[in-house]
Amino acid sequence: MKRTTLFTQLTLALVFTSLISACSLVDLDEPGPTAPVDPPLGLPATAEELLTAIAGTESGRTWSAETFELEGLSGFQLCRLDDTFMFFTDGTYRYDGGEVLCGGEDDQRIKTGTWELDFENSQILFDRETSKEYTATIAAAEGNRMQLLGQVEIFGQLLDIEGIYKSE
Numbered sequence: 001m002k003r004t005t006l007f008t009q010l011t012l013a014l015v016f017t018s019l020i021s022a023c024s025l026v027d028l029d030e031p032g033p034t035a036p037v038d039p040p041l042g043l044p045a046t047a048e049e050l051l052t053a054i055a056g057t058e059s060g061r062t063w064s065a066e067t068f069e070l071e072g073l074s075g076f077q078l079c080r081l082d083d084t085f086m087f088f089t090d091g092t093y094r095y096d097g098g099e100v101l102c103g104g105e106d107d108q109r110i111k112t113g114t115w116e117l118d119f120e121n122s123q124i125l126f127d128r129e130t131s132k133e134y135t136a137t138i139a140a141a142e143g144n145r146m147q148l149l150g151q152v153e154i155f156g157q158l159l160d161i162e163g164i165y166k167s168e
Contacts (some may be wrong), residue, residue: 033136037067037163040145043138047119051089052154053141054117054124056167060088063146063165070161071150077102091116093126124148 037144044050068080082098095111105166111129126134144167151158 005071008111037164039147040140040141040142042142044141050119050138050141051117054138054146055087056090058089060086063167064161066145066166067162067164069162077101078080085165088116127130 002060012123032043044053049123063085065083066079068077068083079098079100079102082100084096084098086094086096091114093113093115095113096112097109101109113130113132114162116125116128117123120126122138124136124138126132126136133149137149141147146165146167148163148165150161152161153159
């Protein structure tokens, strides 16, 4: 009887350890610098102006992460600060996760998909009606800076995320 219990405990410990290591996220334990970055203010007045602010011209517009914060962790998440998004006016995007990937959903450097603007709700809808569907709220977009808000599920819990992005 004791041998079965010990075997069961060791098996559970091994399974638990492998699950935890498989779900590890880079840099979540050690956030980067916490120097405050002022968010942009305001939104363009029309859908056309907001579309141009996000996607620019026909050649698209590239956005780099200036800050990225995950609820419950102080400081910026370094694994996100090398990320870039390119929005194209044809409704497609290209995401580059940079050299340092965070793990979890951020397990692939280059991702592509579709996006659309929901001007009335100040939202960007990514990959609508697919398994990758995601909505980000545009808190502000002015000049060459944009602030996006969203939520991410980690270990069954929804956490708020906030990023400030800049464009060349």
